[in-house]
Amino acid sequence: MANRLLIRGGRVIDPAQDLDDVRDVLIEDGVIREVAPRLPTPPETTVLEARGLIVAPGFIDMHVHLREPGEEDKETIETGTRAAAAGGFTAVACMANTNPVNDTAAVTQWILERARAVGVVRVYPVAAVTRGLQGQELTEMGELADAGAVAFSDDGRPIRSAQVLRCALEYSRITDRVVIDHCEDPDLTQGGAMNEGYYSSLLGLPGMPPEAEAIIVARDIFLARRTEAPVHIAHVSTRAAVELVRWAKQKGLPVTAEATPHHFTLSDRAVYERPYDTNLKMNPPLRTEDDVAAVVEGLADGTIDAIASDHAPHRLDDKRVEFDLAAFGVIGLETAVALALDRLVHTGRLSLRRMVELFTVGPARVLRLPTPTVAPGRPADLTLIDPDQTWTYRVEASFSRSRNSPFDGWTFRGRAVQTIVGGRVVFEAPAQQEGRRGRK
Amino acid sequence: MRIVMTPEDMSRTLSRMAHEIAEKFNREIAQAVMVGIRTRGLPLAQRLQALLRDVTGVTLPLGVLDITLYRDDLTQIGPAPLVRKTELPFRVTDRPVFLIDDVLFTGRTIRAALDELVDYGRPRTVRLFVLIDRDHRELPIQADVVGQFVATELDEIVHVLLRETDGRDGVVVTRRTEPLDLEALV
Amino acid sequence: MTGRTEPTLDMTSPGQWHRRHLLAIEPLSREEILTVLDVAAAMKEISQRDVKKVPALRGKTVVLLFFEPSTRTRTSFEIAAKRLSADTVSFSVSTSSVSKGETFLDTVLNIQAMAPDAIVVRHRSAGAPYFITNYIDACVINAGDGSHEHPTQALLDAMTVRERLGRLDGLKVAIVGDILHSRVARSNVFLWHKMGSEVWVCGPPTLLPPVFRQWPVRVTYRLEEALEGADVIMVLRLQLERHISLRFPSIREYFQRYGLTRERLKYAKEGVLIMHPGPMNRGIEIESEVADGPYSVILYQVANGIAVRMAVLYLLLGGATG
Numbered sequence: 001m002a003n004r005l006l007i008r009g010g011r012v013i014d015p016a017q018d019l020d021d022v023r024d025v026l027i028e029d030g031v032i033r034e035v036a037p038r039l040p041t042p043p044e045t046t047v048l049e050a051r052g053l054i055v056a057p058g059f060i061d062m063h064v065h066l067r068e069p070g071e072e073d074k075e076t077i078e079t080g081t082r083a084a085a086a087g088g089f090t091a092v093a094c095m096a097n098t099n100p101v102n103d104t105a106a107v108t109q110w111i112l113e114r115a116r117a118v119g120v121v122r123v124y125p126v127a128a129v130t131r132g133l134q135g136q137e138l139t140e141m142g143e144l145a146d147a148g149a150v151a152f153s154d155d156g157r158p159i160r161s162a163q164v165l166r167c168a169l170e171y172s173r174i175t176d177r178v179v180i181d182h183c184e185d186p187d188l189t190q191g192g193a194m195n196e197g198y199y200s201s202l203l204g205l206p207g208m209p210p211e212a213e214a215i216i217v218a219r220d221i222f223l224a225r226r227t228e229a230p231v232h233i234a235h236v237s238t239r240a241a242v243e244l245v246r247w248a249k250q251k252g253l254p255v256t257a258e259a260t261p262h263h264f265t266l267s268d269r270a271v272y273e274r275p276y277d278t279n280l281k282m283n284p285p286l287r288t289e290d291d292v293a294a295v296v297e298g299l300a301d302g303t304i305d306a307i308a309s310d311h312a313p314h315r316l317d318d319k320r321v322e323f324d325l326a327a328f329g330v331i332g333l334e335t336a337v338a339l340a341l342d343r344l345v346h347t348g349r350l351s352l353r354r355m356v357e358l359f360t361v362g363p364a365r366v367l368r369l370p371t372p373t374v375a376p377g378r379p380a381d382l383t384l385i386d387p388d389q390t391w392t393y394r395v396e397a398s399f400s401r402s403r404n405s406p407f408d409g410w411t412f413r414g415r416a417v418q419t420i421v422g423g424r425v426v427f428e429a430p431a432q433q434e435g436r437r438g439r440k
Numbered sequence: 441m442r443i444v445m446t447p448e449d450m451s452r453t454l455s456r457m458a459h460e461i462a463e464k465f466n467r468e469i470a471q472a473v474m475v476g477i478r479t480r481g482l483p484l485a486q487r488l489q490a491l492l493r494d495v496t497g498v499t500l501p502l503g504v505l506d507i508t509l510y511r512d513d514l515t516q517i518g519p520a521p522l523v524r525k526t527e528l529p530f531r532v533t534d535r536p537v538f539l540i541d542d543v544l545f546t547g548r549t550i551r552a553a554l555d556e557l558v559d560y561g562r563p564r565t566v567r568l569f570v571l572i573d574r575d576h577r578e579l580p581i582q583a584d585v586v587g588q589f590v591a592t593e594l595d596e597i598v599h600v601l602l603r604e605t606d607g608r609d610g611v612v613v614t615r616r617t618e619p620l621d622l623e624a625l626v
Numbered sequence: 627m628t629g630r631t632e633p634t635l636d637m638t639s640p641g642q643w644h645r646r647h648l649l650a651i652e653p654l655s656r657e658e659i660l661t662v663l664d665v666a667a668a669m670k671e672i673s674q675r676d677v678k679k680v681p682a683l684r685g686k687t688v689v690l691l692f693f694e695p696s697t698r699t700r701t702s703f704e705i706a707a708k709r710l711s712a713d714t715v716s717f718s719v720s721t722s723s724v725s726k727g728e729t730f731l732d733t734v735l736n737i738q739a740m741a742p743d744a745i746v747v748r749h750r751s752a753g754a755p756y757f758i759t760n761y762i763d764a765c766v767i768n769a770g771d772g773s774h775e776h777p778t779q780a781l782l783d784a785m786t787v788r789e790r791l792g793r794l795d796g797l798k799v800a801i802v803g804d805i806l807h808s809r810v811a812r813s814n815v816f817l818w819h820k821m822g823s824e825v826w827v828c829g830p831p832t833l834l835p836p837v838f839r840q841w842p843v844r845v846t847y848r849l850e851e852a853l854e855g856a857d858v859i860m861v862l863r864l865q866l867e868r869h870i871s872l873r874f875p876s877i878r879e880y881f882q883r884y885g886l887t888r889e890r891l892k893y894a895k896e897g898v899l900i901m902h903p904g905p906m907n908r909g910i911e912i913e914s915e916v917a918d919g920p921y922s923v924i925l926y927q928v929a930n931g932i933a934v935r936m937a938v939l940y941l942l943l944g945g946a947t948g
Contacts, residue, residue, distance in 0.1 A: 198840045202652065204752040204774030204812060276753030320731050322751035324772070482635055504633035506668065509682035509710070509940070519642055520944030522661065523668040523937075527633040559677040604635060 004028050005423060006041055010050030010384065014057060015357045016373035025055060027380040030423035035374055048425075050384060053417065056356045057372030058090025058381030061333060062363035063155070063180075063234060063258060063308035066092070066123070069110065070099025075313040075401050077111065078118040080333070083311070083399040085427035087333040088416020089359075090381040091122035092311075093367060096133070097156040103128035103139045105147035112148050120426050121419070122381070124150040124367065129168045129179055135160045138168055145175035150367045153180035155234055160186060162219055169229035178256070178366055180232040183216035183241065184208075184284065193324045195268040195285040202272060205323060208285050214240035221248040221255055230254035232366050235310050237263045237284035239294035246303040256366045257298070258306040261332055261339040262286065262406060264295045270406070278319045278326035279406040282312070296349050299358060306363040307355075309336040313402030331400050335393055335407045337385070341414030345387065352387065359383075384418035389429070391415055441618060444572070444590050444598070445611035453587040454484075457569060458491035460585050461538070465567060468536035469498055472567075477553050478506045478524055480542040483604035484571060488540060500538070503528035510552035526556065533561030542600040544570040547581035572611060574598050643941040647766040649755050650775040651816040659784065659817060666785050666930070666937035672709055673932060683712035686943050689742040691733075692718040692769070693749045698904060698928070699769050699778075703746045706935035712943070715742070730754065731761065738762045743943055747771070765942040773807045779903050780813035782934040784821070786926050787858055790899055795822035798895075800852040802884060803862030803911055804833040804873075810903045811862060815843055828852035829862075829884060832873040849884055853893040860901045861886050861912045877910055887913045891921070899923050 005027040012023040012035065024039035025032060041047060061084060067075040077094075084092045094111065096102035102111065108125045115123035127149035131137045133156065141152060152172060159165040159181055172179050189208040194200050196207025217233055221244055224231040236242055236257045248255040268286045271277065280286060298304040312329025319326050337359065344350035350358075360372040374382065395408040419427035445453065462469065469492070476485030482504045493499045508514075508523045539553060550568060557563060571587040576594060592598060592613060599620055601610045606622075614620055643661055651659070672680055688707040692700050700716065707714045717737065730749075734757075737745065744765040747755050752772035759766050770776040788794055799818045805811045805827045818825045819842040826844045827834060828851070838845050846852050853859065864880065874880050891898065900912075900922045908914045917924060 196837070198837060201806075201837045201841070202812075204772055204809060206773075276756045317729070322730055322749070322757060323753045324751045476633070479635075482633060502633060509672075509680035509944075511682075514682060514944050515946055517945055519644055519946075520941050522642075523665050523940065525633075525668045525671055527671070529633070555681070559675060559679070561676065 002028050003030075003423065004042055004045035005048060005380075006039065006045050007048045007050050007055055007382070007384070010053045010055035012055045012374050013353055013356045014374045015353055015361050016057070016371045017375065019374070020353060023055070023374075025374060025382070027420075027423045030380055032374060032376055032378050032380050034376055048418070052386070054352065054385040054387060055374065056383045056385065057360045057374055058421065059088050059337065059359040059383045059416070060091045060093070060363040060367075060369070060372070061087075061089045061309050061311065061336065062093045062306055062367055063260075064092040064094050064311040064333065065097065065313065065329070066094040067098060067313055068114065069107070073401065074315055076118075077114050077123060078120070079399060079401045080311070080313070081115070081120040081123060083331070083333040085120045085419045085421070086399050087309075087335065088337040088383045088385065088419055088427075089121055089333060090383060090419060090421045091124060092333070093124040093126050093150055093363075095126050095153060095155045096128040101128050101132050102126070102149070103131050103133070105140070105143045108144055108147040108149050121421050124369070126151045126153050126155070126180065128152065129154045129159060130164060133157060135164055138171055141172055141175050141177070145177050149177065150369065151178045151180050151232070153182070153234065155180060155182045158182050158184045158186060158216055162223065165220065166223050166227060169223055169227040169231060173227075173229050176368060178230045178232045178368070180234050181216070181220050182234050183213050183220060185212040185215050188212035188215070192285070193281065194271050195287050197268060197288055199268045199272045203276070205271075208283075210238040210240060210287060210291065213238050213284055214244060217241045217244045221245070221253060224248070224255050225251075225253050228254070230256070233257040235260050235263065235284055235308070236295065236298070236304060237287050238291045242294045242298040242303055246298065249303060256305045257303065258308040258363070258366075259295045259299060259304045260308060260310045261336045261343075262330060264292060264299065265339050265343050266406065267292050276323040277406070278321070278323055279330060279404050279408075281323060281326050281328055282310070282330050283328035296344065299344065300350055300354065305358070305366055307336060307340055307358045308363065309333050311400075313400055314404045316403060319404050329404065331398070331402050331405050333400065334398055335405065335410070335412075338391075338393070338412035338415045339407070341385070341387055342412040346413055380420060380423040382420040383416050384420070385414065386417045386429075387414045389413070389415055389417065391429075441621060442613045443610065444613055445588065447609040450609045450611065453571065454487055455491055457585050457587055458488055458495050461488070461569060462492060462495045464585065465536070465538075468565065468567070469496055469500070471564075472536040472538050473501045473503060473530050473532065474538045474540060475503045475505055475528065475557070477539065477541040477549060478504055480600050480602055480605055481540045483602045484542055485540040486604075488569065501530045503530065505553050505556055507549060507552040507556055510556045512548060512552065528560055531561055532557060532563045534564050536565045536567065537563040539566055539568045540570070541568075542571050543598050544568070544573045544581075544583050544586070545576060545598075547577045547579035550581045551579050571600060572598055646942065647755070647759055648777055648938050648942065649759070649766065649768045651777045651780050651813045652775065654820070656820045659781070659820060662781055662934065662937050662941065663785050663788060665941060666781070666933040669936040669940070670930070670933035672936070673929070679709055679711055681711045682940055683707070683710040683943050686712040686743040687741070688712045688714045688744045688746060688939065689737055689740070689764070690714055690716045691737065691745055691747045692716070693747075693754070694770070696748050696770065699748060702928070702931040703769060703935050706932050707939055709932070710936055710939055712743070712939065715740075730757070734758050734761050738764070744939065767938060767942065770809050772809065773812075774809055775813045776809040776903075777813050778931070778934055778938060779810050780817040781938070782927055782931040783814060783860065783901055784817055785930045785934055786901065786923050787899060789926070789930070790923060791857060797823040797857040798826065798855055799823050799858045799860065800826045800828060800856040801860045801862065802828045802849060802852060802886065804864055805829050805838060805862070806833045806835060807865060808862045810860070814860060815841060819843070826852045826856070830874050830880070849890060850893050853890055856894040856898055858899045858901065859886065859894060863903065863905065864907055864911045866907065866910070881910055885911060885913060886916050888915050888919070891916060897921070901927055904928075
């Protein structure tokens, strides 16, 4: 007997097909069977009323730290993917800085097996560029790619040597996989705790100059030109970095970039307003208002290809310490889509369609994944969004094992309300908290 | 609101107090120092100093005590009351101290003032002169010279007004909730 | 001290104090600063009595939590607390379990369990006093946190200047040295700006990066310009162990450019006040002849430190708390 789900009356936004209209979507055995303005309901079909909701291809978070293997007290593949589902993501790419590091095919395979067993959404492992993330010897990229690695990155730390990066970029071409770089000049940021600027000077905190990012972004762009190999700039946070990427794209260089919700929402002023709150400490750090504006511009004009959360769970013990000693990073899977809706779409700075692109075809193109689209024959990975539901994020109710969110207690307009992976509803938001608008 | 003293009453009363002090403590005056308790004890002490000079020809040295840091109710009242300087530009040991305050009520202020005084030395004697004694003592403390005894209820406030601090002289009694109408004094 | 002055009525009415903690100068209003200074002026007299103790804070416990060695600040707070009859307990790195690897939070929670009324904290991390306020009921006083602030130092500096020059506004205050890492500089910049004086900061550019132009100060790398017409010169301690070689090439060149010498004093106003938060590096940031000379008020600063800290302890702990 076929397992059928009919999503009725939703507004399908599918950038790949240039579609933005009301459609019914019929799913059968995990695959999209039919998409049409009005479909009859076949027998024994679960019907999901989606009037007033947006139906989009499944969202992808291309930059997540799942911490497993090795740091299961911070996050696991199970809890991290559950949080991803709650945030509206049907797939995540997980970074290699686990313990052991994902620098061998065995670790990549283990992650994939574990994800198949307990994962709630799809998991795409990102393997290390260098062994042990040491920045010296290349990993066996060919075998890693064959094992299922979708990209290479030493994220968490920059690739310090330009020569190592150059070779990595050149060698990566045997795999058709992108190298993702965390752009930071570690000499300039050494000992730093927040963005270097007016607020770091007020707070007396050691600074991380924005140029530490720009310098490495420029280096990476020139190495991409030299090697003709694609490079992806992780979490751009400064105006200079956005402008460099824009320049690279104008020159036709194979450079892509992503930005995080915290970098398009918060500035370093927040650290002054919430003095020394360690949940505002991340790397790259929160930058100035001008940098925030530049990131938003980059998202809108196509300079930046994807919104990625850089979900970085940490133990309470690593955050409940002096600011300069606290771990860098925040969790973000559950708030990314809400922030994009609340801060970018509802403020008129981004169209809904562009937002959907940034969560779907954008990251898919960078990671060389099949283009996400709501079309017959494709896996039924869908994200359903209520763009107007008002809700409050409570980190104590998070599905993540960690609690290091800077957005605890924030109220948002808009959220993902249903997450469907392979035709299965893996997350359903609780009904509207303070009934602004009922759905049936 | 009750008017207890007019400006004329006050100057008469202070003058009488000066005479009474001069007579009662005749043998101490030559050695004595005067100490007013902030805030209104200080101008009263200054006036008595002048009056005593007229009566006896002696100008007594004058100092001021701020007893805030010696209060026994510090931890029971709102924010910490502000403290001003205690200034005793003389030694008190072995000398008679004439302590001056505007109103004697529970006796607690005087207790604090005595505690503070002894931190400066060991006075030979301490005499207490007050403009108003309003009764309701909570400690075994009495004044040596009183300007006027005023029977009051516990929920009443005795307002001593002085030119130096309030722009006019007079004493009025109000209920705690009642506004103070200064014009009535004129 | 001169004694034979007639007592003054002093009916000026300083503002009330409503803060539970003293974490920094930056958030304080001009009126709050004046309140502390007025109360400190009253407190100073207590230290001149035979019995240097008043009962105001009897039964209160003040914990002195020092994660950085600082004998003089700790001693100053300790004397201040004792003159107000508070009990003091000292925790310093060498004697507490910090050296046994206990976390800052655990140390703080252990102290909270001892139910102190105030915690005076010195810590090498900026923001550490803010951190404590999240976990503890007691009043928290910042006695210096990393490169952030040292509020009681700026208050005692202001008290000293007010005593000497009779005013806090319309002055030219020059702060010289490692501005970037100095908590004393930060607290003083905020204070003098709020009081209506002009602040000049001066030091080698490695210790005074361009971001300081966004501050309410005048920035110069030339000492003579900073000293020109100055009423007050604050010389900061150079942290030799930390910066030599990269931030400046040698002590010799530092002294040549930024050392406060008798010759350079001629640029300042007649009767200029020379201040230093201590401990001094004689012959590095300040010449001994200047440190010990007639314009130096360094030892008055120490005396006023006790009065200011008494005022702060009294304002936070006197009255009903909690």
